[in-house]
Amino acid sequence: MLLFMNPTVKEIAAGVAILLFGMIMLEEGFHSFVSGPLQVLLKKSTDKLYKSIGLGFLSTAILQSSSLISVILISFISAGLLELRAGIGIIFGSNIGTTATTWLVSTLGLKIDIAGLAMPMLAFGIVLVLQKPKKLKGIGQILAGLGFFFMGIYFMKNGFDVYKDNINLADFAIPGVLGLLVYTFIGVLITMILQSSSATMALILTALAVGQITYTNSLALSIGANVGTTITAIIGSLGSNTSGKRLAGAHFIFNIVTGLIALVFIGYLGQLVDIISEWVGIAQSNYTFKLSVFHSIFNVLGVIIMIPLINPLINILHRVFKSTDEEDIIEQPQFLDENALAYPQTALLALRNETKRLFEKAAFTIIPHGMNIHRTDLFGEEKIKEVVKKSRKEIEVNIEELYLRKIKTIYSKIIEFTTLAQSRSSVSPELTKQFAQIKLASRNIVEAIKALEEIRKNMNVHLFSENMHIRHEYDLLRQKISKILRELYLLQKSPEPTLHLKNLKKLKSKAEKSDILLDGTLDQLIKESKIPSSVVSSLVNDSHIVALISKKLIEAGELIYISQDTMDLTEVNP
Template sequence: MIRKTIFFALLIVLAILLYLYPNFKTIAAGIAILLFGMIMLEEGFKVFTKGPLQNLLKKTTDKLYKSITAGALVTALIQSSSLVSVITISFISAGLISLSGGIGLIFGANIGTTATAWLVAGFGLKINISALSMPMLVFGIIFSIQKKASLKGIGNVLAGLGFFFLGIHFMKEGFDIFKEYIDLTQYAISGFKGVIIYTLLGIVITTVLQSSSATLALILTALAAGQIEYENALALAIGANIGTTITAVLGSLSSNVAGKRLAGAHLIFNVFTGIAALALIYPLANLVNNISKFTNISSTDYTLKLALFHTIFNILGVIIMIPFIKPLERALLKFFKDHKDKDIDEPKYLNNAVLKFPASVISALINESKYLYKNTIFEIVAHALNIHREDIKSDKKVKKILKKSTKDLQTNVEDLYYKKVKTIYGEIIKYAITAQNDFKLNRKENEAITDIKVANRKMVEIIKDARELNKNITMSLDLDNKHMLKEYDGFRKKIIKVLRIIYLFRKAEDSEVYAKKLLQLKNEAKENIRQSNKSIDKLIRENLISAEMASSLFNDYTNVNDMVKKLIEVAELLYGKKDTLLDNGN
């Protein structure tokens, strides 16, 4: 809504200006060409973001000085702080870099944007760049129509630079023509009042153009044409720096929490830098004069002096803010909280539309339960055993799988439950209860929903069993006791065999053979729960394991057999042909 309002306001203002001042069209055309060139530059460099550019940004965020330097150099090279911001937000969201590393890149990007001022002041306004832009456009367009992505990227970069220089040429020409009719310097305001007014004007112009680089180019060309006073140009540059944060804030409204945090850092930095520059504008202007004398910059070369001023106050802002990066990071993390964890799995089949008819809600409940079982429960149980799912699905011998699976996969079963199961389980129960309350179900339908509820409850119990087993399996890896390892390998072997048969049972068109195997394994598991493990008894008698080890083994022996029974029962319900095969724990 805000963006649409700004867009329509821009159109109205532009139409009024062109109507009242027809000679303004050359300047407007120059701005449009320059902005188009910057868009092409960004598109061209996007081709290379998947390679060296991404790797560079990713590898330079371990140290603050590296991230600031990288942000500055990359932005100066590609002339697009917005592209650096997009990559940074993506990396933070993926967990590839920390927020403080991203803040460093953004601080550096602010320094990098000063390259535009130097490019325009030191190069664009000193020579006839329209002659240089023409060959860039010719070769750029030739390259950009090629099929190969890298050539197309180079073409867009060349064409973008060509349009960028051409835009500056038209803006300069436009101001030269415009001053014959209207002298804008008559609107100059001296003193601190003028500083404040022109700073606000700089904010407005940058908000409209959505680019501080374009605003700076506009300020520099107007300054070179003598259409604005140097003192007012300094204030406009400060306003441009502050105004660019509005673009970032508007862009972050629809982004994720990482984007909002980064936009917040950008806003705080630029506003703080702007306020500091306003407070110190006259001392900084004197510093620029002194540096200009030392570096042989002419006292009347206001464009280069403005570029120098812009660079100094941006670098000064970074230096002042560096000690506050960690507190800023903590404040942003606290203020912008991710209320909805994007890692949490949500239902795939359950929605309000399925609640129209009993058949549709039962079908959705079954499909949702199947999805949960075959994807999530299978994964959690396998990883709890320190086994990869693909090994279970393969035709490898179980002994070979166990032999190679000796590393701790560091599975956090509790975390997986909250991220992958809890929300879906809650929705399944909610929809099941809603269906039973809202519909007049027949006996068969009611039993089907009840069985689904029981099946899901057993899945949750399987996860709890897997959590306990995972702790002891991991513990056994650290013990220097081959007998313990052998026993736990026996437990893992039993569950792997069951998971493999369940996988084949689900896949097979004729599942009768696997159904019989599952029934046999379930009966064995039930019998084992009632009987003690003779191998554990023997280890105790021969003092090969401690009493504490024996306690863990006995508990997990019962635990494993209970898991096997529940895994098979859920598979029979969801994939079996009988109406109900669950014994409900009896």
């Protein structure tokens, strides 16, 4: 407790907290662009390893901050915009990109002060966060996240300034292997304190100029500075999901391995630096340029060595950082085997099985949780009215994320597989119709999920409303969907589905005729002042959307379960 009474410690702790908050805002901001143009751009820019490395090099060379690139990457990975392999490639390129900063410092003595942009980023970011359009809000969260990130760095650097002036490298002048290890550790420590490998390099160059350290010691310091840059990424990953932690781990492992290789072969690398320096006309006493050459060599060498080890590295990261909630798993199709494309009938059977799986994943898991109703209650014996009434606790679920991880890929593969099945051989009109039904059922499933996502916010708000009439109306909306889900569940379980089909037809008819705007319910509520005017438009819109969800679910269920019984498989074998 006494430690935290120290103002320096408090400032450093505040910096860490602000930096982590910035990381959370960054991740939230990037979530707004999932499945949009940004994802398409990133996918095209990172679909090959050389593209990922090139992107990392260019972005770091332009922004002059590998730490910034690392934390943005962690946000991308956490938001599902990038795969781990692509992120590792960008990290590789980013490390090479840091050499551009070293050359810039050594030649021009310049460094862009990105931290100076913190306040403008925060100002513009907060203004945009308050806007209603999702994309503008997302841009605002990204800007504010970067602003908080740089402000966190600022506080951390200010806190460590107390120690910076007391660093005298001459105090640690140790010859031999022990000296290399000590100076490497000092390089890590100084970079962690200064939060800038470039600042560490400036300190090294100053020490060299006045003869405080030897050239060999300066090389060890630069290796430590390179390893020290991972500290910011590790801190930033603390607030991220498993995928973000894996990327930070990859960054750490890469820099550690690169640093160890450079240390082991530092004598040979030093000789190589001398040869290259002499070849390009760099004076033997020009330590600034020679350090830049060394920095470039060991970073490029590290990338060359690590490229063949990417797959083992990914396997290690998956074992070390295990996901307990499957947050990083993208669901893949189970039945869409390429062999099934040999005949239209086998392809159709595979598609029906996959579409059924997709439907049950959406209707029996995602949608109930989206309405804050547990599956065990919904599909039990208790009356729907009682189930809905007691389901007052909000279930923490991100429908958009679940859609991206559990639905989107399977849906895309179903559409692609259907197209391939229809194009590979002659297909009868009847089979063409059934392929079309598969596409329609899949689309209905997706549209039902998207529609629920649209009204979930209002549902959650009015679930706890003090106005009993508002609660009642939103409970009725949940009941309508719940009744349909239960009938669909019983339909796929029952050997005799006739009764459930009749019930579904009745529910479908009710859904089509149900309109709170026209049936007098809304008029009565308004006349008797039972609900405020601020809720009227939400209730009208949400009632319409629930009718749409009901219709989509029933139509999808009919196409999947009813059509399956009439499917002709007599021509599976040629």
